[in-house]
Amino acid sequence: MNRILIKNAKIVNEGLIFQGDVLIEDEYIVEIAETISAKSATTKIIDAEGNYLIPGAIDDQVHFREPGLTHKGDIASESRAAVAGGITSYIEQPNTVPNAVTQELLEEKYQLAAGKSFANYSFMMGGTNDNLEEILKTNPRNVAGLKLFLGSSTGDMLVDSSESLEKIFSSTKLLIAVHSEDELTVKANLEKYKLEYGDDIPVKFHPEIRSVEACYKSTVKIIGLAKRTGARLHVFHISTAKELDLFTNKIPLEKKQITAEVCIHHLWFSDEDYETKGNLIKWNPAVKTKNDRKALWEALIDGRIDVVATDHAPHTLEEKKNPYTKAPSGGPLVQHAVVAMFEAYHQGKISIEKIVEKMAHNPAKIFKIEKRGFIKVGFYADLVIVNIGLPWSVKKENILAKCGWSPFEGFTFKSRITHTFVNGQLVYNNFKVKETPQGQRLLFERE
Structure with a gap:
């Protein structure tokens, strides 16, 4: 089982920001609480202290x-x-x-x-x-x-x-x-x-x-x-x-x-x-x-x-x-x-x-996307950690779009995406993309 515990995050969801932990098992968010302890020695722990956790x-x-x-x-x-x-x-x-x-x-x-x-x-x-x-x-x-x-x-x-x-x-x-x-x-x-x-x-x-x-x-x-x-x-x-x-x-x-x-x-x-x-x-x-x-x-x-x-x-x-x-x-x-x-x-x-x-x-x-867009128990763990005080500059060498340019080239952003999770998998970590695509077809709550 894929188990990841995100600790000490400023969780942003439905108009609120609150300090807490989020536990991911396989594709899903299974627990959100003020504090969660690792239930297994195989749990990967990510300390997000001082950073925001957003959907x-x-x-x-x-x-x-x-x-x-x-x-x-x-x-x-x-x-x-x-x-x-x-x-x-x-x-x-x-x-x-x-x-x-x-x-x-x-x-x-x-x-x-x-x-x-x-x-x-x-x-x-x-x-x-x-x-x-x-x-x-x-x-x-x-x-x-x-x-x-x-x-x-x-x-x-x-x-x-x-x-x-x-x-x-x-x-x-x-x-x-x-x-x-x-x-x-x-x-x-x-x-x-x-x-x-x-x-x-x-x-x-x-x-x-x-x-x-x-x-x-x-x-x-x-x-x-x-x-x-x-x-x-x-x-x-x-x-x-x-x-x-x-x-x-x-x-x-x-x-x-x-x-x-x-x-x-x-x-x-x-x-x-x-x-x-x-x-x-x-x-x-x-x-x-x-x-x-x-x-x-x-x-x-x-x-x-x-x-x-x-x-x-x-x-x-x-x-x-x-x-x-x-x-x-x-x-x-x-x-x-x-x-x-x-x-x-x-x-x-x-x-x-x-x-x-x-x-x-x-x-x-x-x-009406099914089980995405929120930090909720039972939803897919599509999550992002943002450090709002870690500047970085857009340069040709860190642009990932195939065309190789950006209208933001040369601009220094004050905030940085440090981690991205897709379906419970850590797919991006500080300028490195994990080369195993995890995307799934979206489903919609409609008849």
Whole structure:
């Protein structure tokens, strides 16, 4: 039996921080108490004194690039980076090659991850204008949900038919997650700037092309559709202040039919950073103004935004060095997301309890993930130890994403992930990943 006893930790769970011990047996948490003594000589003891023990983060939006785009990243490389960053479960998106828009192609991704993923995994079914029949075959027990691209991003999965959207929203009980930007607005803006600059548009105009209006117009429309049809809607990567009035904090999360996510890059960067970071912070939706960033933080704290995620989407540096119209959007973030939020704690923007709520508890609740996202007896031991006073700098040699770069390169974080446990196994310990993947397929408490 695998038995690990974590001693003297500051345990963070459900809005509380308390000193205590946690006993793991095999995959599960079996005891949480003020003090626990080792019941066996074979029990591995880890002294976490002075450090925080948090549930592993659940990242509800990543792009790990397998199959078809593995020169950028793959399930093994990116999940290794995830566990090094304290992310123990992830939900991967369908815009791989081929797109996961049939049950057969979706299941192939699960087979790829089995035995290879260092973190627990689920893969979203992809929606198109004409695959409703395949969507309706999706098993809600073992698939996280349905992903729709309302604005074209990386891949060819644009859903731009109002009739198709109406049918999908009216027909499925799956959680529907959307990339919400209005395609016609984006295209018109792009053409305007191409007339002036050709392909080499200065990246500082990215937030004018992927504009506030493009986001707002799309989000108003899709929320209206969700309300009309009663569909369960989750809006990915909100980036504008204007959209925030469309979401509520007046009802408990469990009763919300419409939920929202914000990503690390929209909380960290602003349009002023394009001057130094260039295409490295080119994302869709675009990083916008300081005022937008401030409003996103306010909405995250007051409950209009429910989840913090990464939208981890690696590209090679060579690809990023292309002129604006050829440089892809997206970047690697899983390894640095949790410590970035702890940096915000040091800056007085957010409490540690709230970080855990937004990065572990709420994703588990929104997706109804079985026995994960909390430090509770009977739950899987997906746990992370964080030392908030152990600085480290992001350097090329300690970046684990396959693409080999990070928008945080050169930054020194005040906090460090020292240990990560996945399904009761210690998979990461002070910059070293144990090379035996322990990830399991996520299951969901749905019929």
